[in-house]
Amino acid sequence: MSTSAAPYRNFEALRQDLSRRKLIDQLFVIVGLIVMLACLAILAVLFIDLIRDGAPRFGWDFFTSFASRKPERAGILAAWVGTSLIMLVTAICAVPVGVAAAIYLEEYAPKNWFTAIIEINVTNLAGVPSIVYGLLALGLFVYQFDLGQSIAAAGLTLALLILPIVIVATREAIRAVPKAIREAAYGLGATRWEVTKDHVLPYSTGGILTGMILGLSRAIGETAPIITIGALSFIAFLPQSPIKGEFPFVSFEWLKDPFTAMPIQMFNWVSRPDPEFQANAAAAGAILLGMTLLMNGIAIWIRYRYRKKINW
Amino acid sequence: MAAIKGSILNEAISKSVISRSALRYRKLRDRVIESFLLIAGLVAVFTTIAIVAILLIESSAFFEHVSLIEFFTDTMWTPLFADAHYGILPLVAGTLTTTLVALVVAVPLGTTIAIYLSEFAPSQVRETVKPILELLGAVPTVVYGYFALTMVTPVLQRLIPDLPGFNMLSAGLVIGLMIVPYVSSLSEDAMRAVPRYMREGSYAMGATRLQTALRVVVPGAFSGLAAAFILGISRAVGETMVVAIAAGMQPNFTFDPREPAATITAYIVQVSLGDLPHGSIGYQSIFAAGLVLMAITLVFNVIGFSLTRRFREAY
Numbered sequence: 001m002s003t004s005a006a007p008y009r010n011f012e013a014l015r016q017d018l019s020r021r022k023l024i025d026q027l028f029v030i031v032g033l034i035v036m037l038a039c040l041a042i043l044a045v046l047f048i049d050l051i052r053d054g055a056p057r058f059g060w061d062f063f064t065s066f067a068s069r070k071p072e073r074a075g076i077l078a079a080w081v082g083t084s085l086i087m088l089v090t091a092i093c094a095v096p097v098g099v100a101a102a103i104y105l106e107e108y109a110p111k112n113w114f115t116a117i118i119e120i121n122v123t124n125l126a127g128v129p130s131i132v133y134g135l136l137a138l139g140l141f142v143y144q145f146d147l148g149q150s151i152a153a154a155g156l157t158l159a160l161l162i163l164p165i166v167i168v169a170t171r172e173a174i175r176a177v178p179k180a181i182r183e184a185a186y187g188l189g190a191t192r193w194e195v196t197k198d199h200v201l202p203y204s205t206g207g208i209l210t211g212m213i214l215g216l217s218r219a220i221g222e223t224a225p226i227i228t229i230g231a232l233s234f235i236a237f238l239p240q241s242p243i244k245g246e247f248p249f250v251s252f253e254w255l256k257d258p259f260t261a262m263p264i265q266m267f268n269w270v271s272r273p274d275p276e277f278q279a280n281a282a283a284a285g286a287i288l289l290g291m292t293l294l295m296n297g298i299a300i301w302i303r304y305r306y307r308k309k310i311n312w
Numbered sequence: 313m314a315a316i317k318g319s320i321l322n323e324a325i326s327k328s329v330i331s332r333s334a335l336r337y338r339k340l341r342d343r344v345i346e347s348f349l350l351i352a353g354l355v356a357v358f359t360t361i362a363i364v365a366i367l368l369i370e371s372s373a374f375f376e377h378v379s380l381i382e383f384f385t386d387t388m389w390t391p392l393f394a395d396a397h398y399g400i401l402p403l404v405a406g407t408l409t410t411t412l413v414a415l416v417v418a419v420p421l422g423t424t425i426a427i428y429l430s431e432f433a434p435s436q437v438r439e440t441v442k443p444i445l446e447l448l449g450a451v452p453t454v455v456y457g458y459f460a461l462t463m464v465t466p467v468l469q470r471l472i473p474d475l476p477g478f479n480m481l482s483a484g485l486v487i488g489l490m491i492v493p494y495v496s497s498l499s500e501d502a503m504r505a506v507p508r509y510m511r512e513g514s515y516a517m518g519a520t521r522l523q524t525a526l527r528v529v530v531p532g533a534f535s536g537l538a539a540a541f542i543l544g545i546s547r548a549v550g551e552t553m554v555v556a557i558a559a560g561m562q563p564n565f566t567f568d569p570r571e572p573a574a575t576i577t578a579y580i581v582q583v584s585l586g587d588l589p590h591g592s593i594g595y596q597s598i599f600a601a602g603l604v605l606m607a608i609t610l611v612f613n614v615i616g617f618s619l620t621r622r623f624r625e626a627y
Contacts, residue, residue, distance in 0.1 A: 018518075025520040032428025035421055036441065039492055043448060046459045053462075100352030108346050109353070121356040127543065129550020129609060131577050132363060134584070135602040139366035143590055160359050167356070191342045214450070221452025224552035224577065228584045228598075263454045263553075270458050270557050278462060285455045296450050300443060 047289065054283030062283060067265065074280055076287070079265035082151065083220060085239060085254060086261055089155020090162065090219050095212050097159075098166030105167070106174040107196050126164035133161045134228025142229050149230035151239060152255040157225050162215035169211020173204035206306025210299045217295035221288060223263035262288045367606060370599030377593055383600070389563040389579070391597040392586075398597070400604055402565040406480065406573035407608065410555055413484025413569050414548040418491045419541065425492065426499035426537075431525040442500070448493040457557030460486035465558065478560030478572040486558065487551050495544040502536020503529050534623040542616030546609050552577035576605045 065075025101122075109115040137157035147153040177200050185195040201208075239257035262284060269281035375383070378398040386399025429438050465482040469475045506529050514524040530537065560572030561582040574582065580598045588594045 021520045021523065025522045028522045029428075029432050032424055032432055036425045036428055039421060039425065039489070040441075040444065042489065046463060049463055050455065050458065097352045097355050100349045101356060104346070104349035104353040108349055118353045118357055121360045124613075125356055125359060127546050127609065127613060128363065129546070129552070129577065129605060131550065131552045131580055132367075132602055132606060135580070135599055136359075136363045136366050138584075139370055139599070140362055163356065163359070191338050193342045193345045194338070217450050221450075221454065223452070223454045224556075224581060227581050230584060230587075263452055266458070267454050267553065267557065270454070270461060281458055282462075285452075285458050288452050289455055292450050292452060293447060296447050 050282050050289065051286045053279055054281075054286040057279055057283035058286075067260070067268075072276065074269075074277075076262065076265055076284055078260050079262045079284070080287075081239065082259040083261045085151050086154045086158060086226075086259065087216055087220060089152060089255070090158040091212070091216060093156060093159035094162050094166055094215060094219075098163050098211075098215070099170050099208060101163075102167045102170035102174060103196055103201075106171050107192065107200065122164050122167050126168070130161055130222055131224040131228060133157055134225030136160070137225060137229045148256065149258055150256045151259045153229050154226045154259060154261070155255075157229060158219040158222060161222060161225060162219050165215040165218060166211050169214065170204070170208050173207020173211065174200055176207065177203045206302055210303045213295050213299040213302070217292045217299070220295070221263055221292055223267055226261055226264060227267070262291075363606075367599055367603045370596050371603045373591075374593065374596035374600040377596075378600075387565045389574075392583070392594050396593075399565075400576075400601065402563040403574060403576045403579055403601060404604065404608070405565055405567055406555070406559070406563070406575040406578070407549055407605075409567050409569050409573065410480050410484040410487060410551075410559060410575055411545060411548040413481060414488035414491060414551075415541075415545065417485055417488025418495050418544055418548075421488075421492050422495035422499060422540075422544070423537075425496040426503060427525050427530070429496065430500045430503035431521055431529060442497065445493040445497040449497065451490075452553075453490070453551060454553040454557070456486050456490045457553040460554050460558035472570060475570055476560075476572050478558065479570055480555075480559045480573050481569040483555045483557075483559040484569055487548050487554050490551075490554070491544045491547050494547065495540050498540035498543065499533075499537050502533040502540060505536060506532040531623075535620040538616055538619040538623065542612055542619075545612050545616075549608055549612065550577060550605065552581055556581040576601045576608075 061073075062075045063080065064077055065073060066077050067079075068074040101118075105115065105118065105122075109118070134157065137153060137160075141147045141153040141156055142149060145153075147156075181199050181203070182195050185199050190198070239254035239259060266281050266284040266288060269277045269284060272278075382398055383400055385401075386397050387401050388397035388399050389402045390397045429441060433441070460482045461478075464486055465475070465477060465479065468479070468482055468485075469477075472481075475481070503525075510528055510532060511524050514528045515521075519527070555575045556578040559575065559578060561574045561578050562572055563579065564571055564573035566573060579601055583594055583598045
C-alpha cells in the first residue's frame with residue numbers, strides 16, 4: 001500500500017514531462033517550417049528584385065547590341081553568342097569523354113586499385129574550387145597549348161569542370177539498369193560492347209541527358225574560371241561565323257577568337273558604380289538565371305518522363 | 313546420300329569458321345573500344361595530375377623570389393605595388409572570415425531545414441521543396457554576388473551605420489544563404505538513409521519525433537552530415553564571385569567581418585582582370601595563392617574524411 005502513492009506521483013510527473021516534450025515537438029514543427037519558408041522567401045525576394053531591377057532593360061535591343069560606354073545602349077549580343085559557342089565546345093568535349101569514362105567504370109573496370117584511383121580522382125575533382133580549374137587552364141591551355149584567350153580554351157576549361165558531374169550522373173543512370181537485361185544479352189552471345197551499346201545505353205539515355213544538361217547549366221553560370229583565362233569584358237564584335245559562303249562551308253576560325261560570356265558581362269556591369277549599369281547587370285543576371293532554371297527544368301522533366309516510360 | 317550429308321557437314325563447318333572469324337573480329341573490336349573507354353576514364357586522373365603539376369611548377373618559380381618565411385609571416389600582400397610584400401596571411405584571413413560567417417548562417421539553418429524535411433514535413437511538402445532546393449543550388453554565383461552588393465549590403469548598412477560599401481559580412485551572409493539549399497539537401501539525404509526501424513525503436517520507447525531526430529537520427533547520420541558540411545565549407549572557401557563583387561579586393565589583415573578584405577579567390581580574379589605578362593611575379597603569385605587555396609580545401613576534406621570514417625554507422 002505504501003508504494004502505490006509513489007508511482008502515482010511519478011505518473012503525474014511523466015504526464016507533465018510528456019506534454020512538455022510534445023509541446024517542444026510542436027514548436028519545432030513551427031520553427032522548422034518558418035526557417036525553411038524564410039530561407040525560400042528571402043531567395044524569392046532577391047530573385048524578384050533582380051527581375052524588377054532588370055525589367056526596364058528587357059527588349060529586342062538588349063539582345064542585339066554590343067557592350068557600350070552608354071548604359072542605355074549597352075546590350076549582351078557578344079555575351080550570349082560567346083556563351084552559346086563556349087557551351088557548344090564544352091558539350092562536344094565533356095559529354096563523349098564523360099559518358100565513355102562512366103561506361104568504363106561501370107561496365108568494364110575490374111575491381112582493383114587502379115580503378116579505385118580513377119574513382120577517387122573523379123570524386124575529388126568534383127570538390128576542387130572552380131577557380132583552380134581556371135588556373136589550370138591558364139597554365140595549360142592558354143600558354144602550354146598556346147590556345148590563347150580563346151573560345152576553345154574557355155570551352156575546354158568548362159568541359160574539365162563539368163566532367164565529374166557528367167561521369168557521376170551517367171554512372172548512376174547505368175547502374176539503374178537491371179542486371180537481368182545484361183545477362184540476357186550475354187546469354188545470347190553478345191560481347192560486352194554490344195551489351196552496352198544495344199541494351200545499357202538505350203535504357204540509360206534519360207539519366208545521361210539529365211546529367212549532361214545539369215553539367216551544362218553549371219558551366220553556363222561559371223564566371224571565375226573564364227575570368228582567370230582572360231575573357232575580355234568589352235568586346236564589340238562577334239567571333240567569325242562558323243558557316244562560310246565558299247568551300248568547305250564550315251570554318252573553325254571562331255575557336256581561336258577572343259570572347260566574352262554572359263556571367264563575365266554581368267560581373268563587368270556589377271563592378272561599375274553607375275546605377276544605370278546595375279540595371280544592365282540585373283537584366284543580364286535575370287536572363288542568365290532564366291537560362292539555368294530552364295535547363296534544370298528540362299533536366300527534371302526528362303528524368304520524370306523517362307522514369308515513367310521505363311518499368312522493368 | 314553420304315556425299316550430300318558430307319557437303320552439309322562441310323558447309324556447317326565452314327560456316328562456323330566464318331562465324332569464328334566474326335567472333336574474333338567482335339572480340340578485337342571490344343578490346344579496342346575498351347581501351348578508348350579507359351583513356352576517357354584516365355582523363356580524370358590526368359586532370360588531377362595537371363592541376364597539381366601546374367600549381368607546383370608556377371609556384372616554385374614564385375618561391376624562387378619569395379622565401380617561405382616571408383610568405384607565411386608577412387602581414388602585407390602587395391605583389392603588384394612598387395613596395396612589394398608577399399605575405400599570404402591577409403588573403404587567408406579574408407577567406408577564413410567569409411567562410412566562418414557563411415557557416416554561422418548555413419549550419420543552423422541547413423540542419424534545421426534538413427531535420428524538418430526529413431523527420432517532420434508531410435511527403436508532399438518534401439517532394440515540392442527538394443527539387444526547389446536542387447534548383448537553387450544551380451543559380452550562378454555571380455547572381456548571388458549581385459544580391460550581396462546591391463541588396464544585402466544596403467540592408468546591413470541600415471543596421472550597422474558605418475558599414476563600408478564593400479564588406480565581408482554581406483559576402484559571407486550571402487555565401488551562407490547560397491549553400492543552405494545545398495547543405496540541407498545533402499543532409500536530408502543522409503538522414504533519410506537512417507533505417508526506419510531505428511526511429512521506430514525510439515518511438516516505442518516513448519520519445520517524441522524531435523527527440524528521435526536529435527538523439528537517434530542525427531547521430532546515426534553523422535558521417536553523412538559531416539560530409540555535407542565539409543562540401544559546404546569547400547564551396548564557401550572556393551567561392552569567388554560573391555567575394556570578388558561584394559567584399560572588395562583590397563588585401564586587409566583582419567578577422568573583423570565588417571571590414572572590406574580580399575580573399576584568395578578574389579585576389580586571383582583581380583590579377584586576372586588586369587593584363588599581367590606571362591612569367592611575371594604577379595602572374596606566378598596567383599598560382600601560389602591557388603596552391604594555398606587547394607591546401608586549405610584539402611585540409612577540410614581530410615578532416616571531413618576522418619570524421620566520416622570515425623562516425624560511420626553500418627546498418
